[in-house]
Amino acid sequence: xxxxxxRYRLHRHSRFRVxxxxxxxxxxxxxxxxxxxxxxxxxxxxxQASVGDGVTADELVAHLTDKFEVTADRARDDVRAFTDELxxxxxxxxxxx
Numbered sequence: 001x002x003x004x005x006x007r008y009r010l011h012r013h014s015r016f017r018v019x020x021x022x023x024x025x026x027x028x029x030x031x032x033x034x035x036x037x038x039x040x041x042x043x044x045x046x047x048q049a050s051v052g053d054g055v056t057a058d059e060l061v062a063h064l065t066d067k068f069e070v071t072a073d074r075a076r077d078d079v080r081a082f083t084d085e086l087x088x089x090x091x092x093x094x095x096x097x
Contacts, residue, residue: 006094007054008047008083014091016044025091034089042067043082047092054095057083 010016013028023041025034036044046063047055057079064075086092 006083007050007056007096008060008087008092008094009050009052009054010044010048011090011093016048018045025086027089027091029090032089034091039064039068039078040082043079 011027015026015028017024018041021038021041023036023044025036025044026032027034042063043060046060049055057076060079060083061072061075064070064078065072068075070078083092083094087094
């Protein structure tokens with residue numbers, strides 16, 4: 001499944017909240033807590049808001065370029081790295097589009 005075909009959603013055992021400008025991600029299966037910065041929180045809010053259908057990498061890139069002063073290329077690289085890391089942690093999952 002290519003990056004463009006994936007839709008991302010929070011894993012059913014992940015909980016996410018925003019405190020001030022930071023995001024707090026709780027991974028219930030591993031009892032880990034992950035703190036993300038303002039950009040990470042913005043991405044996770046978009047994933048969380050997508051509910052069951054998930055959100056595509058392109059939608060996340062568009063969200064970043066709308067909200068922050070960043071180029072599409074830089075946003076695409078950041079989204080790829082962020083989603084890869086969160087998938088490895090089991091915080092989000094990829095579903096077919």
